[in-house]
Amino acid sequence: MAGNPTACLLVIGNEVLSxxxxxxxxxxLATRLGEIGIPLREVRVIPDVPETIIGTVNEVRARxxxxxxxxxxxxxxxxxxxxxxxxAFGVPWEPHPEAWARMERHYKPGEFNAARQRMAxxxxxxxxxxxxxxxxxxxxxxxxxxxxxxxxxxxxxxDSLAPTLAGGPPIVSxxxxxxxxxxxxxxxxxxxxxxxxxxLDLGSYPYYRGDGNGVAIVAKGNDAxxxxxxxxxxxxxxxxxxAAPVQGEPPL
Amino acid sequence: MAGNPTACLLVIGNEVLSxxxxxxxxxxLATRLGEIGIPLREVRVIPDVPETIIGTVNEVRARxxxxxxxxxxxxxxxxxxxxxxxxAFGVPWEPHPEAWARMERHYKPGEFNAARQRMAxxxxxxxxxxxxxxxxxxxxxxxxxxxxxxxxxxxxxxDSLAPTLAGGPPIVSxxxxxxxxxxxxxxxxxxxxxxxxxxLDLGSYPYYRGDGNGVAIVAKGNDAxxxxxxxxxxxxxxxxxxAAPVQGEPPL
Numbered sequence: 001m002a003g004n005p006t007a008c009l010l011v012i013g014n015e016v017l018s019x020x021x022x023x024x025x026x027x028x029l030a031t032r033l034g035e036i037g038i039p040l041r042e043v044r045v046i047p048d049v050p051e052t053i054i055g056t057v058n059e060v061r062a063r064x065x066x067x068x069x070x071x072x073x074x075x076x077x078x079x080x081x082x083x084x085x086x087x088a089f090g091v092p093w094e095p096h097p098e099a100w101a102r103m104e105r106h107y108k109p110g111e112f113n114a115a116r117q118r119m120a121x122x123x124x125x126x127x128x129x130x131x132x133x134x135x136x137x138x139x140x141x142x143x144x145x146x147x148x149x150x151x152x153x154x155x156x157x158x159d160s161l162a163p164t165l166a167g168g169p170p171i172v173s174x175x176x177x178x179x180x181x182x183x184x185x186x187x188x189x190x191x192x193x194x195x196x197x198x199x200l201d202l203g204s205y206p207y208y209r210g211d212g213n214g215v216a217i218v219a220k221g222n223d224a225x226x227x228x229x230x231x232x233x234x235x236x237x238x239x240x241x242x243a244a245p246v247q248g249e250p251p252l
Numbered sequence: 253m254a255g256n257p258t259a260c261l262l263v264i265g266n267e268v269l270s271x272x273x274x275x276x277x278x279x280x281l282a283t284r285l286g287e288i289g290i291p292l293r294e295v296r297v298i299p300d301v302p303e304t305i306i307g308t309v310n311e312v313r314a315r316x317x318x319x320x321x322x323x324x325x326x327x328x329x330x331x332x333x334x335x336x337x338x339x340a341f342g343v344p345w346e347p348h349p350e351a352w353a354r355m356e357r358h359y360k361p362g363e364f365n366a367a368r369q370r371m372a373x374x375x376x377x378x379x380x381x382x383x384x385x386x387x388x389x390x391x392x393x394x395x396x397x398x399x400x401x402x403x404x405x406x407x408x409x410x411d412s413l414a415p416t417l418a419g420g421p422p423i424v425s426x427x428x429x430x431x432x433x434x435x436x437x438x439x440x441x442x443x444x445x446x447x448x449x450x451x452l453d454l455g456s457y458p459y460y461r462g463d464g465n466g467v468a469i470v471a472k473g474n475d476a477x478x479x480x481x482x483x484x485x486x487x488x489x490x491x492x493x494x495a496a497p498v499q500g501e502p503p504l
Contacts, residue, residue, distance in 0.1 A: 014455055017292045018423070018472055019282030020501075021457070023275070026297065031271030040269045042304075043297035045278065048453075052294075075436040076456035077443035115439030150458065171270070184327040187367030191329035201300075203266055204328035205273070206402065220270060249272075 001201070001221055004168035005065035007038045010056060011045040012081050013071040013149055024151045025070045032158060037168035037222075038066055048072060053084035061088070061144050066165065071149030073138065075115035082139075085146055086123035096122040099137055106135045131156035174227040176235050177207070177216035177250040178243035186215060189237040197230045199223060207250050216250050253453070253473055256420035257317035259290045262308060263297040264333050265323040265401055276403045277322045284410060289420035289474075290318055300324060305336035313340070313396050318417065323401030325390065327367035333398060334391075338375035341393055348374040351389055358387040383408035423472055426479040428487050429459070429502045430495035431466035438467060441489040449482045451475060459502050468502050 009029055015021040023045070030040045041064060046052050053072075061067045072081030086093035099120040104112050119136040129138035129145065131153055138147040138157045147157045183206055194202040200221040207214055217234045219227040231247075238245040261281055267273040275297070282292045293316060298304050305324075313319045324333030338345035351372040356364050371388040381390035381397065383405055390399040390409045399409040435458055446454040452473040459466055469486045471479040483499075490497035 011295075014453055014472070015457055015470075016278065017282055017295070018286055018425070019279050019284075019292075020425070020455070020470060022279045026268065027271050027274045029271075030269055034270055040271075041299060043263075043269065043295070045295035047293060048455075074456070074458070076439045077446050078453075078455055111436075113436065113440065116436040119436075150460070152460070173270070173272070184363075184365065184368040184371075187327045187329065188365065194329050201266055201330075203272070203300075203330055204326070205267055206326070208402070208404070218267075218272060220266070 001039055001171060001199075004171070004222070005038045005166070006041045007033050007066045007068060008060040008064040009040060009043045010053075010060065010067065010069040011043065011071060011149075012048065012053060012069055013045075014047050014078070016045050017047055025149070025154055028151065028155060029068060029070075029158065032162065034171040036162055036165060037170045038165060039171055048078045048080055050080060050084050050087070053081060054088045057085055057088040057144060061142060065143060067144045069144065069146050070154050073119065073136070073146060073148055075119055079118070081146060082118075082122055085141060085144060088144075089123055089141055091124040091141075093121055094124055096120055096126055096128070096139070099128055102137075103135055129157045130160045132159075169222040171220055171222065172224045172227055173218060173220045174224070174231040175216055175218045175249045176231050176238065176245050176247050177214055178238045178245045179212045179214035181215050181238060181241060181243040183215050185241055186217075186237060189241075190217065190234065193230055193233045193237065196233075197221075197226055200226055200230055202230060202234075209250070214250060218249070253291055253423060253451075256423070256474070257290045257418070258293045259285050259318045259320060260312040260316040261292055261295045262305075262312065262319065262321040263295065263323060263401075264300065264305060264321055265297075266299050266330070268297050269299055277401070277406055280403065280407060281320060281322075281410065284414065286423040288414055288417060289422045290417060291423055300330045300332055302332060302336050302339070305333060306340045309337055309340040309396060313394060317395060319396045321396065321398050322406050325371065325388070325398060325400055327371055331370070334370075334374055337393060337396060337398055341375055343376040343393075345373055346376055348372055348378055348380070348391070351380055354389075355387055381409045382412045384411075421474040423474065424476045424479055425470055425472045426476070426483040427468055427470045427501045428483050428490065428497050428499050429466055429468035430490045430497045431464045433467050433490060433493060433495040435467050437493055438469075438489060441493075442469065442486065445482055445485045445489065448485075449473075449478055452478055452482055454482060454486075461502070466502060470501070
Protein backbone atom coordinates (compact mmCIF):
# COMPACT_ATOMS: atom_id res chain seq x y z
CA MET A 1 0.00 0.00 0.00
CA ALA A 2 3.04 2.26 0.38
CA GLY A 3 3.01 2.92 -3.36
CA ASN A 4 -0.70 3.70 -3.63
CA PRO A 5 -1.94 7.24 -4.20
CA THR A 6 -3.35 8.68 -0.97
CA ALA A 7 -6.63 10.38 -0.09
CA CYS A 8 -7.80 12.78 2.59
CA LEU A 9 -11.47 13.51 3.30
CA LEU A 10 -12.71 16.82 4.66
CA VAL A 11 -16.18 16.61 6.18
CA ILE A 12 -17.28 20.24 6.26
CA GLY A 13 -20.17 21.22 8.48
CA ASN A 14 -21.15 22.35 11.95
CA GLU A 15 -23.88 19.69 12.07
CA VAL A 16 -21.42 16.80 12.50
CA LEU A 17 -19.34 18.68 15.11
CA SER A 18 -22.44 19.59 17.13
CA UNK A 19 -23.69 16.01 17.20
CA UNK A 20 -26.86 16.90 15.30
CA UNK A 21 -25.96 14.64 12.39
CA UNK A 22 -24.38 11.18 12.35
CA UNK A 23 -21.78 11.18 9.60
CA UNK A 24 -22.59 8.66 6.91
CA UNK A 25 -19.93 9.59 4.37
CA UNK A 26 -16.65 8.56 5.99
CA UNK A 27 -17.25 4.82 5.88
CA UNK A 28 -18.75 4.90 2.38
CA LEU A 29 -15.82 6.81 0.88
CA ALA A 30 -13.26 4.80 2.87
CA THR A 31 -14.64 1.60 1.36
CA ARG A 32 -14.95 2.89 -2.21
CA LEU A 33 -11.50 4.50 -2.14
CA GLY A 34 -9.92 1.28 -0.88
CA GLU A 35 -11.54 -0.60 -3.76
CA ILE A 36 -9.97 1.69 -6.36
CA GLY A 37 -6.59 1.67 -4.62
CA ILE A 38 -6.59 5.25 -3.30
CA PRO A 39 -6.64 4.48 0.43
CA LEU A 40 -8.04 7.08 2.79
CA ARG A 41 -5.20 8.20 5.06
CA GLU A 42 -6.87 10.96 7.06
CA VAL A 43 -10.28 12.50 7.71
CA ARG A 44 -10.92 15.91 9.18
CA VAL A 45 -14.29 17.18 10.29
CA ILE A 46 -14.19 20.98 10.29
CA PRO A 47 -16.73 23.75 10.90
CA ASP A 48 -18.25 26.26 8.47
CA VAL A 49 -15.56 28.83 9.24
CA PRO A 50 -13.82 30.36 6.20
CA GLU A 51 -10.28 30.58 7.58
CA THR A 52 -10.48 26.98 8.85
CA ILE A 53 -11.72 25.65 5.50
CA ILE A 54 -9.18 27.64 3.46
CA GLY A 55 -6.25 26.74 5.71
CA THR A 56 -7.18 23.07 5.92
CA VAL A 57 -7.70 22.70 2.16
CA ASN A 58 -4.29 24.21 1.49
CA GLU A 59 -2.59 22.04 4.09
CA VAL A 60 -4.03 18.74 2.97
CA ARG A 61 -3.95 19.28 -0.79
CA ALA A 62 -0.17 19.60 -0.44
CA ARG A 63 0.12 16.43 1.66
CA UNK A 64 -2.21 13.97 -0.09
CA UNK A 65 -2.65 12.95 -3.72
CA UNK A 66 -6.40 13.50 -3.58
CA UNK A 67 -8.63 15.55 -1.30
CA UNK A 68 -12.36 14.88 -1.19
CA UNK A 69 -14.73 17.28 0.53
CA UNK A 70 -18.33 16.69 1.54
CA UNK A 71 -20.80 19.37 2.57
CA UNK A 72 -21.31 23.08 2.23
CA UNK A 73 -22.23 23.41 -1.44
CA UNK A 74 -25.95 24.16 -1.10
CA UNK A 75 -27.69 27.52 -1.50
CA UNK A 76 -27.79 28.79 2.10
CA UNK A 77 -25.55 31.22 3.99
CA UNK A 78 -23.76 28.38 5.79
CA UNK A 79 -22.75 26.76 2.47
CA UNK A 80 -19.34 28.30 1.95
CA UNK A 81 -17.16 25.41 0.75
CA UNK A 82 -17.04 26.50 -2.89
CA UNK A 83 -15.94 30.08 -2.28
CA UNK A 84 -13.41 28.90 0.33
CA UNK A 85 -11.88 26.42 -2.14
CA UNK A 86 -11.56 29.28 -4.67
CA UNK A 87 -9.81 31.36 -2.01
CA ALA A 88 -7.52 28.43 -1.15
CA PHE A 89 -6.46 28.15 -4.79
CA GLY A 90 -6.24 31.94 -5.18
CA VAL A 91 -8.58 31.98 -8.18
CA PRO A 92 -11.79 33.96 -8.79
CA TRP A 93 -15.12 32.51 -7.66
CA GLU A 94 -17.33 33.11 -10.66
CA PRO A 95 -20.30 31.71 -12.60
CA HIS A 96 -19.44 28.38 -14.21
CA PRO A 97 -20.93 28.66 -17.74
CA GLU A 98 -22.04 25.03 -18.08
CA ALA A 99 -23.40 24.70 -14.53
CA TRP A 100 -25.16 28.05 -14.86
CA ALA A 101 -26.77 27.11 -18.18
CA ARG A 102 -27.97 23.76 -16.85
CA MET A 103 -29.50 25.23 -13.73
CA GLU A 104 -31.11 28.11 -15.61
CA ARG A 105 -32.80 25.55 -17.87
CA HIS A 106 -33.85 23.44 -14.90
CA TYR A 107 -35.69 26.08 -12.88
CA LYS A 108 -38.94 27.80 -13.84
CA PRO A 109 -38.63 31.45 -14.84
CA GLY A 110 -37.84 33.55 -11.77
CA GLU A 111 -36.84 30.54 -9.62
CA PHE A 112 -33.13 30.57 -10.46
CA ASN A 113 -32.64 33.12 -7.71
CA ALA A 114 -29.49 34.56 -6.14
CA ALA A 115 -29.24 31.72 -3.61
CA ARG A 116 -29.43 29.05 -6.31
CA GLN A 117 -27.02 30.96 -8.51
CA ARG A 118 -24.45 30.44 -5.75
CA MET A 119 -24.57 26.71 -6.56
CA ALA A 120 -23.50 27.50 -10.16
CA UNK A 121 -20.68 29.75 -8.94
CA UNK A 122 -17.32 27.98 -8.70
CA UNK A 123 -13.58 28.49 -8.64
CA UNK A 124 -12.29 29.44 -12.09
CA UNK A 125 -11.09 26.30 -13.87
CA UNK A 126 -13.41 23.91 -11.99
CA UNK A 127 -14.47 20.73 -13.83
CA UNK A 128 -18.01 19.61 -13.04
CA UNK A 129 -18.82 16.42 -11.15
CA UNK A 130 -22.23 15.33 -12.36
CA UNK A 131 -24.76 13.37 -10.39
CA UNK A 132 -27.92 11.57 -11.34
CA UNK A 133 -29.99 12.93 -8.45
CA UNK A 134 -29.77 16.71 -8.10
CA UNK A 135 -29.28 19.44 -10.68
CA UNK A 136 -26.44 21.12 -8.79
CA UNK A 137 -23.06 19.59 -9.66
CA UNK A 138 -19.93 19.17 -7.58
CA UNK A 139 -16.56 20.05 -9.03
CA UNK A 140 -12.88 19.22 -9.17
CA UNK A 141 -10.10 21.78 -9.09
CA UNK A 142 -6.51 20.56 -8.99
CA UNK A 143 -6.51 17.51 -6.73
CA UNK A 144 -9.54 18.66 -4.71
CA UNK A 145 -12.92 17.06 -5.36
CA UNK A 146 -15.86 19.00 -3.91
CA UNK A 147 -19.02 16.97 -3.29
CA UNK A 148 -22.39 17.35 -1.60
CA UNK A 149 -22.92 16.36 2.04
CA UNK A 150 -26.25 14.59 1.55
CA UNK A 151 -25.15 10.94 1.35
CA UNK A 152 -27.16 9.82 -1.70
CA UNK A 153 -26.08 12.87 -3.70
CA UNK A 154 -22.46 12.47 -2.59
CA UNK A 155 -22.57 8.81 -3.61
CA UNK A 156 -23.97 9.70 -7.03
CA UNK A 157 -21.19 12.27 -7.46
CA UNK A 158 -18.54 9.72 -6.46
CA ASP A 159 -20.00 7.28 -8.99
CA SER A 160 -19.30 9.74 -11.79
CA LEU A 161 -15.96 10.85 -10.34
CA ALA A 162 -14.41 7.45 -9.58
CA PRO A 163 -13.80 6.34 -13.20
CA THR A 164 -11.78 9.52 -13.80
CA LEU A 165 -9.34 8.85 -10.95
CA ALA A 166 -6.09 6.97 -11.59
CA GLY A 167 -6.11 4.47 -8.74
CA GLY A 168 -3.47 2.08 -7.53
CA PRO A 169 -3.75 -1.65 -6.88
CA PRO A 170 -6.90 -2.33 -4.84
CA ILE A 171 -6.60 -2.87 -1.09
CA VAL A 172 -7.65 -6.41 -0.26
CA SER A 173 -8.74 -7.68 3.10
CA UNK A 174 -8.85 -11.11 4.76
CA UNK A 175 -10.14 -11.84 8.25
CA UNK A 176 -10.57 -14.51 10.88
CA UNK A 177 -12.35 -14.29 14.20
CA UNK A 178 -12.79 -16.33 17.35
CA UNK A 179 -15.22 -16.10 20.21
CA UNK A 180 -14.04 -16.10 23.79
CA UNK A 181 -10.45 -15.21 22.93
CA UNK A 182 -9.20 -12.07 24.70
CA UNK A 183 -6.86 -9.79 22.73
CA UNK A 184 -4.38 -10.01 25.60
CA UNK A 185 -3.80 -13.71 24.92
CA UNK A 186 -3.23 -13.46 21.18
CA UNK A 187 -1.27 -10.19 21.19
CA UNK A 188 2.25 -11.61 21.44
CA UNK A 189 1.81 -14.21 18.69
CA UNK A 190 0.04 -11.70 16.51
CA UNK A 191 2.92 -9.24 16.74
CA UNK A 192 5.22 -12.00 15.48
CA UNK A 193 2.95 -12.63 12.46
CA UNK A 194 2.83 -8.87 11.73
CA UNK A 195 6.64 -8.78 11.85
CA UNK A 196 6.80 -11.47 9.15
CA UNK A 197 4.37 -9.59 6.85
CA UNK A 198 5.71 -6.04 6.79
CA UNK A 199 3.70 -5.19 3.64
CA LEU A 200 0.39 -5.88 5.38
CA ASP A 201 -1.52 -4.05 8.08
CA LEU A 202 -2.70 -6.56 10.66
CA GLY A 203 -5.47 -5.15 12.82
CA SER A 204 -6.92 -6.64 15.99
CA TYR A 205 -10.53 -5.71 16.78
CA PRO A 206 -12.42 -6.99 19.81
CA TYR A 207 -16.15 -7.39 19.33
CA TYR A 208 -19.01 -7.50 21.77
CA ARG A 209 -22.18 -9.33 20.82
CA GLY A 210 -25.16 -10.44 22.79
CA ASP A 211 -24.18 -14.03 22.11
CA GLY A 212 -20.51 -13.73 23.00
CA ASN A 213 -17.43 -11.56 22.84
CA GLY A 214 -14.39 -12.28 20.75
CA VAL A 215 -11.67 -10.87 18.58
CA ALA A 216 -11.37 -10.38 14.81
CA ILE A 217 -8.00 -10.19 13.10
CA VAL A 218 -7.95 -8.41 9.74
CA ALA A 219 -5.06 -8.36 7.25
CA LYS A 220 -5.08 -5.58 4.66
CA GLY A 221 -2.73 -4.83 1.80
CA ASN A 222 -2.21 -5.10 -1.94
CA ASP A 223 -1.12 -8.74 -1.88
CA ALA A 224 -4.03 -11.18 -1.56
CA UNK A 225 -1.71 -14.20 -1.33
CA UNK A 226 0.22 -12.66 1.55
CA UNK A 227 -3.03 -11.64 3.28
CA UNK A 228 -4.31 -15.21 3.03
CA UNK A 229 -1.03 -16.63 4.30
CA UNK A 230 -0.97 -14.24 7.26
CA UNK A 231 -4.57 -15.07 8.17
CA UNK A 232 -3.74 -18.78 7.90
CA UNK A 233 -0.96 -18.24 10.44
CA UNK A 234 -3.32 -16.32 12.73
CA UNK A 235 -5.87 -19.11 12.40
CA UNK A 236 -3.26 -21.63 13.62
CA UNK A 237 -2.29 -19.28 16.43
CA UNK A 238 -5.93 -19.03 17.57
CA UNK A 239 -6.41 -22.78 17.44
CA UNK A 240 -3.18 -23.26 19.40
CA UNK A 241 -4.65 -21.05 22.15
CA UNK A 242 -7.67 -23.35 22.39
CA ALA A 243 -10.07 -21.09 20.46
CA ALA A 244 -12.27 -22.09 17.52
CA PRO A 245 -11.32 -19.72 14.68
CA VAL A 246 -13.90 -18.91 11.99
CA GLN A 247 -12.81 -17.42 8.65
CA GLY A 248 -14.07 -13.95 7.79
CA GLU A 249 -15.43 -11.06 9.85
CA PRO A 250 -17.83 -11.84 12.71
CA PRO A 251 -21.49 -11.48 11.71
CA LEU A 252 -23.08 -8.18 12.78
CA MET B 253 -19.94 30.19 21.99
CA ALA B 254 -16.87 32.27 21.18
CA GLY B 255 -15.92 32.29 24.87
CA ASN B 256 -16.35 28.55 25.44
CA PRO B 257 -13.37 26.25 25.87
CA THR B 258 -12.77 24.23 22.71
CA ALA B 259 -12.31 20.54 22.02
CA CYS B 260 -10.67 18.46 19.32
CA LEU B 261 -11.24 14.73 18.91
CA LEU B 262 -8.65 12.37 17.46
CA VAL B 263 -10.10 9.07 16.28
CA ILE B 264 -7.04 6.83 16.06
CA GLY B 265 -7.25 3.65 14.06
CA ASN B 266 -6.83 2.12 10.61
CA GLU B 267 -10.22 0.43 10.94
CA VAL B 268 -12.19 3.65 10.48
CA LEU B 269 -10.00 4.81 7.57
CA SER B 270 -10.34 1.47 5.79
CA UNK B 271 -14.12 1.45 6.06
CA UNK B 272 -14.13 -1.68 8.21
CA UNK B 273 -15.68 0.10 11.17
CA UNK B 274 -18.43 2.72 11.28
CA UNK B 275 -17.33 5.35 13.78
CA UNK B 276 -19.72 5.60 16.69
CA UNK B 277 -17.76 7.97 18.91
CA UNK B 278 -17.83 11.29 17.06
CA UNK B 279 -21.52 11.96 17.47
CA UNK B 280 -21.60 10.76 21.07
CA LEU B 281 -18.72 12.98 22.16
CA ALA B 282 -19.98 15.93 20.07
CA THR B 283 -23.29 15.79 21.92
CA ARG B 284 -21.85 15.30 25.41
CA LEU B 285 -19.22 18.01 24.91
CA GLY B 286 -21.88 20.48 23.73
CA GLU B 287 -23.90 19.76 26.86
CA ILE B 288 -20.99 20.66 29.15
CA GLY B 289 -20.07 23.73 27.10
CA ILE B 290 -16.83 22.47 25.55
CA PRO B 291 -17.91 22.43 21.90
CA LEU B 292 -16.14 20.10 19.52
CA ARG B 293 -14.38 22.26 16.93
CA GLU B 294 -12.50 19.64 14.92
CA VAL B 295 -12.21 15.88 14.49
CA ARG B 296 -9.34 14.06 12.87
CA VAL B 297 -9.34 10.39 11.98
CA ILE B 298 -5.73 9.24 11.72
CA PRO B 299 -3.99 5.90 11.16
CA ASP B 300 -1.89 3.79 13.54
CA VAL B 301 1.33 5.45 12.36
CA PRO B 302 3.62 6.79 15.11
CA GLU B 303 4.82 9.96 13.40
CA THR B 304 1.25 10.86 12.40
CA ILE B 305 -0.08 10.36 15.93
CA ILE B 306 2.80 12.23 17.57
CA GLY B 307 2.68 15.13 15.12
CA THR B 308 -1.09 15.44 15.27
CA VAL B 309 -1.25 15.32 19.07
CA ASN B 310 1.32 18.08 19.30
CA GLU B 311 -0.41 20.23 16.71
CA VAL B 312 -3.89 20.03 18.18
CA ARG B 313 -2.99 20.19 21.87
CA ALA B 314 -1.50 23.61 21.15
CA ARG B 315 -4.59 24.79 19.25
CA UNK B 316 -7.49 23.52 21.37
CA UNK B 317 -8.26 23.69 25.08
CA UNK B 318 -8.96 19.95 25.26
CA UNK B 319 -7.95 17.03 23.07
CA UNK B 320 -9.81 13.72 23.36
CA UNK B 321 -8.48 10.58 21.72
CA UNK B 322 -10.29 7.33 21.09
CA UNK B 323 -8.65 4.06 20.10
CA UNK B 324 -5.30 2.38 20.24
CA UNK B 325 -4.93 1.63 23.96
CA UNK B 326 -5.46 -2.13 23.90
CA UNK B 327 -2.81 -4.86 24.25
CA UNK B 328 -1.97 -5.61 20.60
CA UNK B 329 0.86 -4.41 18.33
CA UNK B 330 -1.43 -1.91 16.57
CA UNK B 331 -2.30 -0.21 19.89
CA UNK B 332 0.30 2.54 19.99
CA UNK B 333 -1.60 5.61 21.17
CA UNK B 334 -0.22 5.61 24.70
CA UNK B 335 3.46 5.43 23.75
CA UNK B 336 2.92 8.04 21.00
CA UNK B 337 1.31 10.45 23.48
CA UNK B 338 4.33 9.99 25.76
CA UNK B 339 6.62 10.77 22.82
CA ALA B 340 4.50 13.84 21.94
CA PHE B 341 4.93 15.16 25.49
CA GLY B 342 8.59 14.17 25.60
CA VAL B 343 8.18 12.13 28.79
CA PRO B 344 9.08 8.50 29.56
CA TRP B 345 6.52 5.77 28.85
CA GLU B 346 6.65 3.69 32.00
CA PRO B 347 4.57 1.47 34.29
CA HIS B 348 1.85 3.48 36.05
CA PRO B 349 1.97 2.21 39.65
CA GLU B 350 -1.78 2.39 40.35
CA ALA B 351 -2.87 0.98 36.96
CA TRP B 352 -0.24 -1.76 37.23
CA ALA B 353 -1.34 -2.74 40.75
CA ARG B 354 -5.00 -2.86 39.77
CA MET B 355 -4.40 -5.00 36.70
CA GLU B 356 -2.02 -7.32 38.52
CA ARG B 357 -4.77 -7.93 41.10
CA HIS B 358 -7.39 -8.42 38.38
CA TYR B 359 -5.68 -11.16 36.38
CA LYS B 360 -5.03 -14.71 37.51
CA PRO B 361 -1.40 -15.58 38.24
CA GLY B 362 0.55 -15.69 34.96
CA GLU B 363 -2.15 -13.92 32.94
CA PHE B 364 -0.86 -10.39 33.45
CA ASN B 365 1.47 -10.94 30.50
CA ALA B 366 3.67 -8.54 28.54
CA ALA B 367 0.85 -7.55 26.20
CA ARG B 368 -1.48 -6.67 29.06
CA GLN B 369 1.31 -4.88 30.91
CA ARG B 370 1.39 -2.46 27.96
CA MET B 371 -2.08 -1.30 29.04
CA ALA B 372 -0.66 -0.33 32.45
CA UNK B 373 2.26 1.52 30.84
CA UNK B 374 1.63 5.25 30.40
CA UNK B 375 3.32 8.60 29.95
CA UNK B 376 4.95 9.74 33.20
CA UNK B 377 2.54 12.02 35.06
CA UNK B 378 -0.62 10.49 33.58
CA UNK B 379 -3.77 10.67 35.72
CA UNK B 380 -6.04 7.64 35.36
CA UNK B 381 -9.49 7.81 33.75
CA UNK B 382 -11.51 5.04 35.35
CA UNK B 383 -14.35 3.17 33.74
CA UNK B 384 -16.98 0.85 35.10
CA UNK B 385 -16.64 -1.76 32.34
CA UNK B 386 -13.05 -2.81 31.74
CA UNK B 387 -10.07 -3.07 34.06
CA UNK B 388 -7.74 -1.07 31.80
CA UNK B 389 -8.02 2.67 32.46
CA UNK B 390 -7.60 5.62 30.11
CA UNK B 391 -5.55 8.60 31.20
CA UNK B 392 -5.14 12.36 31.06
CA UNK B 393 -1.83 14.12 30.52
CA UNK B 394 -1.83 17.89 30.16
CA UNK B 395 -4.93 18.74 28.13
CA UNK B 396 -5.00 15.38 26.33
CA UNK B 397 -7.55 12.76 27.41
CA UNK B 398 -6.80 9.27 26.12
CA UNK B 399 -9.78 6.91 25.93
CA UNK B 400 -10.68 3.50 24.54
CA UNK B 401 -12.12 3.09 21.05
CA UNK B 402 -14.81 0.57 21.96
CA UNK B 403 -17.88 2.82 22.31
CA UNK B 404 -19.31 1.50 25.57
CA UNK B 405 -15.90 1.65 27.27
CA UNK B 406 -15.21 5.12 25.85
CA UNK B 407 -18.59 6.28 27.12
CA UNK B 408 -17.88 4.89 30.59
CA UNK B 409 -14.53 6.69 30.58
CA UNK B 410 -16.16 9.95 29.52
CA ASP B 411 -18.69 9.56 32.33
CA SER B 412 -15.89 9.59 34.87
CA LEU B 413 -13.89 12.28 33.06
CA ALA B 414 -16.67 14.82 32.38
CA PRO B 415 -17.18 15.99 35.98
CA THR B 416 -13.47 16.89 36.19
CA LEU B 417 -13.58 19.22 33.16
CA ALA B 418 -14.25 22.95 33.63
CA GLY B 419 -16.88 23.54 30.97
CA GLY B 420 -18.40 26.75 29.66
CA PRO B 421 -22.05 27.65 29.32
CA PRO B 422 -23.91 24.78 27.62
CA ILE B 423 -24.66 24.98 23.91
CA VAL B 424 -28.43 25.12 23.43
CA SER B 425 -30.27 24.29 20.26
CA UNK B 426 -33.69 25.21 18.87
CA UNK B 427 -35.12 24.01 15.56
CA UNK B 428 -38.04 24.31 13.18
CA UNK B 429 -38.71 22.33 10.04
CA UNK B 430 -41.06 22.38 7.07
CA UNK B 431 -41.91 19.84 4.44
CA UNK B 432 -41.85 20.70 0.78
CA UNK B 433 -39.79 23.85 1.23
CA UNK B 434 -36.60 23.86 -0.86
CA UNK B 435 -33.51 25.46 0.72
CA UNK B 436 -33.17 27.65 -2.35
CA UNK B 437 -36.42 29.46 -1.49
CA UNK B 438 -35.65 30.18 2.17
CA UNK B 439 -31.95 30.94 1.75
CA UNK B 440 -32.15 34.70 1.26
CA UNK B 441 -34.50 35.34 4.20
CA UNK B 442 -32.49 32.97 6.38
CA UNK B 443 -29.26 34.87 5.70
CA UNK B 444 -31.02 38.03 6.93
CA UNK B 445 -32.04 36.30 10.18
CA UNK B 446 -28.49 34.99 10.67
CA UNK B 447 -27.18 38.54 10.18
CA UNK B 448 -29.39 39.78 13.04
CA UNK B 449 -28.19 37.02 15.42
CA UNK B 450 -24.42 37.11 15.13
CA UNK B 451 -23.97 35.15 18.38
CA LEU B 452 -25.85 32.14 17.02
CA ASP B 453 -25.00 29.55 14.39
CA LEU B 454 -27.99 29.12 12.11
CA GLY B 455 -27.75 25.88 10.13
CA SER B 456 -29.93 24.80 7.22
CA TYR B 457 -30.29 21.04 6.72
CA PRO B 458 -32.38 19.49 3.97
CA TYR B 459 -33.93 16.15 4.82
CA TYR B 460 -35.18 13.33 2.67
CA ARG B 461 -37.83 11.02 4.05
CA GLY B 462 -40.02 8.43 2.44
CA ASP B 463 -43.02 10.59 3.27
CA GLY B 464 -41.65 13.88 2.00
CA ASN B 465 -38.58 16.08 1.73
CA GLY B 466 -38.09 19.31 3.57
CA VAL B 467 -35.67 21.54 5.38
CA ALA B 468 -34.76 21.91 9.06
CA ILE B 469 -33.33 25.14 10.44
CA VAL B 470 -31.32 24.83 13.65
CA ALA B 471 -30.13 27.71 15.86
CA LYS B 472 -27.26 26.94 18.24
CA GLY B 473 -25.51 29.09 20.80
CA ASN B 474 -25.26 29.93 24.48
CA ASP B 475 -28.35 32.16 24.56
CA ALA B 476 -31.60 30.19 24.69
CA UNK B 477 -33.72 33.35 24.46
CA UNK B 478 -31.93 34.48 21.30
CA UNK B 479 -32.18 30.97 19.82
CA UNK B 480 -35.93 30.95 20.43
CA UNK B 481 -36.33 34.43 18.95
CA UNK B 482 -34.34 33.48 15.84
CA UNK B 483 -36.37 30.31 15.34
CA UNK B 484 -39.58 32.34 15.78
CA UNK B 485 -38.41 34.60 12.95
CA UNK B 486 -37.58 31.60 10.77
CA UNK B 487 -41.01 30.15 11.53
CA UNK B 488 -42.65 33.34 10.24
CA UNK B 489 -40.39 33.30 7.21
CA UNK B 490 -41.42 29.71 6.39
CA UNK B 491 -45.10 30.50 6.80
CA UNK B 492 -44.70 33.57 4.58
CA UNK B 493 -43.36 31.27 1.86
CA UNK B 494 -46.50 29.18 2.06
CA ALA B 495 -44.97 26.30 4.05
CA ALA B 496 -46.35 24.76 7.25
CA PRO B 497 -43.56 25.05 9.81
CA VAL B 498 -43.36 22.55 12.67
CA GLN B 499 -41.29 23.30 15.78
CA GLY B 500 -38.34 21.03 16.52
CA GLU B 501 -36.28 18.67 14.41
CA PRO B 502 -38.03 16.47 11.86
CA PRO B 503 -38.78 12.96 13.19
CA LEU B 504 -36.29 10.33 12.03
